[in-house]
Amino acid sequence: MFPDRQTRSFLDAAVLSRLAGVPLFARRPMQGNVSGRHASPHRGASVEFAEYRKYVPGDDLRRLDWRAYGRSDRFYVKEFEADTNLRCCLVVDTSGSMGFGSKGITKIEYARKLAGTISYLASQQGDAVGLGCVAKGLVQNLPPKRNAAHLRLIFDMLDQAQPKGETQLASVLHEIAETIRQRALVIILSDLFIEPELLSSCFQHLRFRHHDVAVFHLLDPLELDFQFRRPMRFVDMEGGPSIFAEPNDIADRYTKALHLYLDQMKKVVLESAVDYHRVSIDESYEQVLVRFLVGRAQGKGLR
Amino acid sequence: MSFLQQWMLAGLPLVALPVIIHLINQRRFQTIQWGAMMFLLAAHRMSRGYSRLRQWLIMLFRMLAIAGLIIAASRPLASGWLGLAAGSRADTTIILLDRSPSMQQRGAGTGDSKLETGRKQLVRMFETLGSGHWVLIDSANHTPQELESPAALRTLPSAGPASSSADLPVMLQAAHDYIRNNNAGRSEIWICSDLRENDWTAESGRWATLRDAFLEFPQGVRFHLLAYPQTAPTNVSIRVTDVRRVQSDEGAEVLVSLRITRDGGGDEKVPLQVQFEIDGARSVMNVELTGLHTDFKDHRLPIEKTRTRGWGRVSIPADANPDDDDFYFAFDVPPPRRTIIVTEEPQSERPLKLVSGIAPDPALTLKPEIIAVEQLPTLEWEDVSLVLWQGSLPTGAIADQLQKFVDRGGEAVFMPPRNPGNEELFGIRWSEWAGGNDPIAIETWRGDEDLLGRTLSGAALPVGQLEIRKYCGLSGEHTPLATLRGGASLVARVPTKQGGVYFWATTPAIQDSSLATNGVVLYAFVQRALEAGVAVLGKARQLDAGVPTGETPSQWTRLSEGDQGLSTEYPYHRGVYSSGDRLLAVNRPVVEDETRILTDTRVTELFRGLDFARVDDQAGSLSSLIQEIWRAFMTLMLIALILEAALCLPKLARSNSSGGSA
Numbered sequence: 034m035f036p037d038r039q040t041r042s043f044l045d046a047a048v049l050s051r052l053a054g055v056p057l058f059a060r061r062p063m064q065g066n067v068s069g070r071h072a073s074p075h076r077g078a079s080v081e082f083a084e085y086r087k088y089v090p091g092d093d094l095r096r097l098d099w100r101a102y103g104r105s106d107r108f109y110v111k112e113f114e115a116d117t118n119l120r121c122c123l124v125v126d127t128s129g130s131m132g133f134g135s136k137g138i139t140k141i142e143y144a145r146k147l148a149g150t151i152s153y154l155a156s157q158q159g160d161a162v163g164l165g166c167v168a169k170g171l172v173q174n175l176p177p178k179r180n181a182a183h184l185r186l187i188f189d190m191l192d193q194a195q196p197k198g199e200t201q202l203a204s205v206l207h208e209i210a211e212t213i214r215q216r217a218l219v220i221i222l223s224d225l226f227i228e229p230e231l232l233s234s235c236f237q238h239l240r241f242r243h244h245d246v247a248v249f250h251l252l253d254p255l256e257l258d259f260q261f262r263r264p265m266r267f268v269d270m271e272g273g274p275s276i277f278a279e280p281n282d283i284a285d286r287y288t289k290a291l292h293l294y295l296d297q298m299k300k301v302v303l304e305s306a307v308d309y310h311r312v313s314i315d316e317s318y319e320q321v322l323v324r325f326l327v328g329r330a331q332g333k334g335l336r
Numbered sequence: 337m338s339f340l341q342q343w344m345l346a347g348l349p350l351v352a353l354p355v356i357i358h359l360i361n362q363r364r365f366q367t368i369q370w371g372a373m374m375f376l377l378a379a380h381r382m383s384r385g386y387s388r389l390r391q392w393l394i395m396l397f398r399m400l401a402i403a404g405l406i407i408a409a410s411r412p413l414a415s416g417w418l419g420l421a422a423g424s425r426a427d428t429t430i431i432l433l434d435r436s437p438s439m440q441q442r443g444a445g446t447g448d449s450k451l452e453t454g455r456k457q458l459v460r461m462f463e464t465l466g467s468g469h470w471v472l473i474d475s476a477n478h479t480p481q482e483l484e485s486p487a488a489l490r491t492l493p494s495a496g497p498a499s500s501s502a503d504l505p506v507m508l509q510a511a512h513d514y515i516r517n518n519n520a521g522r523s524e525i526w527i528c529s530d531l532r533e534n535d536w537t538a539e540s541g542r543w544a545t546l547r548d549a550f551l552e553f554p555q556g557v558r559f560h561l562l563a564y565p566q567t568a569p570t571n572v573s574i575r576v577t578d579v580r581r582v583q584s585d586e587g588a589e590v591l592v593s594l595r596i597t598r599d600g601g602g603d604e605k606v607p608l609q610v611q612f613e614i615d616g617a618r619s620v621m622n623v624e625l626t627g628l629h630t631d632f633k634d635h636r637l638p639i640e641k642t643r644t645r646g647w648g649r650v651s652i653p654a655d656a657n658p659d660d661d662d663f664y665f666a667f668d669v670p671p672p673r674r675t676i677i678v679t680e681e682p683q684s685e686r687p688l689k690l691v692s693g694i695a696p697d698p699a700l701t702l703k704p705e706i707i708a709v710e711q712l713p714t715l716e717w718e719d720v721s722l723v724l725w726q727g728s729l730p731t732g733a734i735a736d737q738l739q740k741f742v743d744r745g746g747e748a749v750f751m752p753p754r755n756p757g758n759e760e761l762f763g764i765r766w767s768e769w770a771g772g773n774d775p776i777a778i779e780t781w782r783g784d785e786d787l788l789g790r791t792l793s794g795a796a797l798p799v800g801q802l803e804i805r806k807y808c809g810l811s812g813e814h815t816p817l818a819t820l821r822g823g824a825s826l827v828a829r830v831p832t833k834q835g836g837v838y839f840w841a842t843t844p845a846i847q848d849s850s851l852a853t854n855g856v857v858l859y860a861f862v863q864r865a866l867e868a869g870v871a872v873l874g875k876a877r878q879l880d881a882g883v884p885t886g887e888t889p890s891q892w893t894r895l896s897e898g899d900q901g902l903s904t905e906y907p908y909h910r911g912v913y914s915s916g917d918r919l920l921a922v923n924r925p926v927v928e929d930e931t932r933i934l935t936d937t938r939v940t941e942l943f944r945g946l947d948f949a950r951v952d953d954q955a956g957s958l959s960s961l962i963q964e965i966w967r968a969f970m971t972l973m974l975i976a977l978i979l980e981a982a983l984c985l986p987k988l989a990r991s992n993s994s995g996g997s998a
Binding site: 129130131132133140224226227252253256261263264265266267268269270271273276277278279281282283285286287289290291293294 | 362375378380391
């Protein structure tokens with residue numbers, strides 16, 4: 034696969050081989066450059082009939098349906114659906130909070146695994162893959178391309194991505210929505226520690242631009258359960274003020290705030306038709322990806 | 337609240353242990369790099385009311401649990417009035433027990449008297465408190481009596497009811513003497529009394545002396561008063577004020593005069609049945625009471641003509657206080673009233689002989705004898721009731737004879753000689769004569785009591801009408817019964833064991849005073865002294881329980897039922913006794929019919945400066961004055977632990993919602 038046989042810590046060949054049989058589909062029509070597996074908003078040369086259209090001067094005479102002419106004495110052009118490739122833009126949150134992990138793996142490491150595997154799978158089926166690393170802004174960005182060398186660059190960028198700084202995911206998503214010229218599959222891998230209202234506008238913006246948006250919401254089990262025995266001093270990984278708290282005292286309210294946030298997030302993704310996956314990073318990423326790919330396969334065909 | 341193991345309270349600072357542990361726990365915090373700060377910040381912004389309250393409640397319940405455990409281990413007592421009495425064991429506990437008849441008052445709806453209830457309460461209390469020594473000083477004989485255990489109070493005869501009055505100052509003096517003589521350590525004095533004014537004599541100057549004396553003890557003496565101040569307004573008491581036998585043509589009769597006293601409700605008319613009993617023969621008189629006092633004069637009880645002496649009993653139906661519902665009396669042929677007159681001048685001799693020789697009652701026989709000083713050594717003093725002495729005070733053997741005479745209850749009245757000398761008798765010496773022809777006004781005299789007191793009808797003696805021209809000064813300690821203008825004593829009384837002797841500062845002689853010409857005062861004075869003197873000589877005597885009489889109780893034999901008591905305590909128990917050929921009717925003193933109670937303020941004043949605590953109890957009270965309540969604190973501790981555990985219970989785990997997708 035790689036000329037210099039360089040191994041990537043976030044890639045598992047066994048997982049890649051197992052997932053290779055499950056294609057990655059877009060849920061919305063994509064505008065690719067070449068033929069591919071994905072539905073296109075345009076008519077093309079696939080075997081799937083789309084519609085009859087009246088002949089207009091200039092149409093290729095080879096596409097006239099002579100049988101229809103015979104029956105109706107009118108000229109009709111027979112059109113077929115076009116299949117195209119997609120542009121997969123991976124947006125990985127590299128803010129400081131992504132460096133947290135209580136189960137032997139951090140969220141950034143988990144995000145690397147997901148992003149690396151998805152980019153490999155997309156590349157293998159001929160899709161263009163790009164990568165953006167987001168922290169205080171768009172820290173690094175690789176536009177979607179289809180060649181294998183580009184995939185290597187993506188892996189290198191994932192390898193080098195370090196959690197640091199604040200999160201400005203919302204503004205970056207707006208920026209991405211504007212800068213990706215054609216319809217694309219935007220996959221966001223983040224802990225999404227921003228207000229759901231801000232995300233809502235981002236998702237709406239991406240949707241307006243006809244992008245297919247998928248979100249992997251990465252959360253650590255400790256962040257979900259908040260189980261501590263002793264008084265803790267919580268140091269903000271993104272440089273904010275520290276908080277001293279008695280866990281027994283604050284656990285109830287923390288849980289309440291968390292669930293309120295998750296409920297709002299659920300509402301936002303439902304309203305925005307985002308392919309949302311909340312992931313506890315102690316789960317197997319393979320299972321998460323299987324769930325993701327299978328779920329998308331079921332939604333395939335929408336044009 | 338008091339504690340039996342007070343030293344355990346030193347552990348009370350452990351109550352702060354939960355707080356200290358909390359603070360230490362706070363110091364042992366861990367630092368963690370945390371990503372989800374937005375939820376922490378949101379949690380901080382949320383209302384912390386219940387959560388904070390829960391934390392404080394948990395802390396409070398933990399502290400309560402520790403406090404409950406420590407207090408329970410300190411063995412708390414449910415009594416607020418003990419002060420710190422139970423904090424440490426007293427070396428000596430002295431019990432001053434008021435056994436007077438008023439302590440026999442029953443409570444409403446109970447058969448227990450104040451005395452009985454007080455004894456039970458004290459026993460229960462002392463068995464809990466403990467002490468090194470137990471000493472009982474009862475109101476009858478005032479002698480400290482060591483007890484083996486507090487339980488002895490239940491059965492000890494000297495802790496039972498008596499008919500004599502209590503004298504709290506004397507009892508306290510006895511307690512003081514006991515502490516001083518035995519070098520007692522930390523002492524507790526427990527007084528069980530019904531706070532009757534007559535028992536406490538709060539106006540007595542002895543209280544101030546006692547206070548000072550107790551304050552001098554370096555070891556400290558603590559006073560506790562178990563008071564039963566409740567009165568019984570429905571209570572009625574009966575008393576025989578006079579009894580005498582009269583002979584008539586038809587036969588003989590005993591004339592009994594009664595006074596029935598109600599403790600309250602004087603406006604209503606109350607029917608009452610009075611029962612008389614003489615020699616087993618009973619008779620009943622129905623009377624109607626109006627006012628607080630009802631007097632019956634000379635109720636006639638016929639007896640056999642040949643019976644010259646005997647005894648009887650008057651009783652009324654039992655009421656709140658059964659001890660004042662009966663009264664014993666004894667009667668006999670009155671002895672001749674023999675008066676010895678010793679004068680040095682004839683002007684005084686005749687008036688004195690007249691006033692001592694004219695009987696107020698034809699049935700009485702008066703025998704005034706004029707005797708020269710030289711004849712006195714050979715005089716038979718046994719049947720002499722009164723000595724009227726005008727002249728120089730005797731010395732030597734005659735003085736001794738007079739001393740013995742007075743000690744056995746005889747009465748003596750002295751008047752000054754024309755030429756006073758340096759002789760002294762009963763601590764009194766005549767000084768110089770004063771005055772001239774002008775009468776000297778009598779400024780004050782005691783009309784409320786003693787020999788110059790008012791008559792039974794309430795009329796005052798015409799002492800102010802006397803004309804005193806000359807008087808002889810008195811030197812020595814005495815109590816003036818009448819004083820002249822200028823402060824000189826006209827009539828003085830010197831107390832003795834059996835009453836007193838009297839000194840007139842003038843004589844009945846014309847040139848000295850109008851005592852002879854205006855003879856009412858002198859007559860009443862002499863007749864009253866004669867009656868007091870003859871009362872001792874009679875073979876039937878009415879005695880007040882507990883009052884020294886000169887009799888020998890060891891020779892007494894009980895004739896009536898009355899109070900049950902040891903033979904050595906007969907003088908303190910009402911009833912009729914025989915002593916040789918004499919009949920002695922012992923009854924409660926007249927002051928016992930007084931129902932006035934000391935006010936709370938007055939009681940507090942009496943113990944001012946002393947370590948004093950008081951509790952009021954009721955006759956028949958079943959609740960113990962003190963009881964250990966450690967169980968309550970153990971229960972408190974358990975409740976606190978249960979509540980703490982309930983508050984610490986973790987909430988039901990929510991279903992893990994991770995891995996959801998939309």
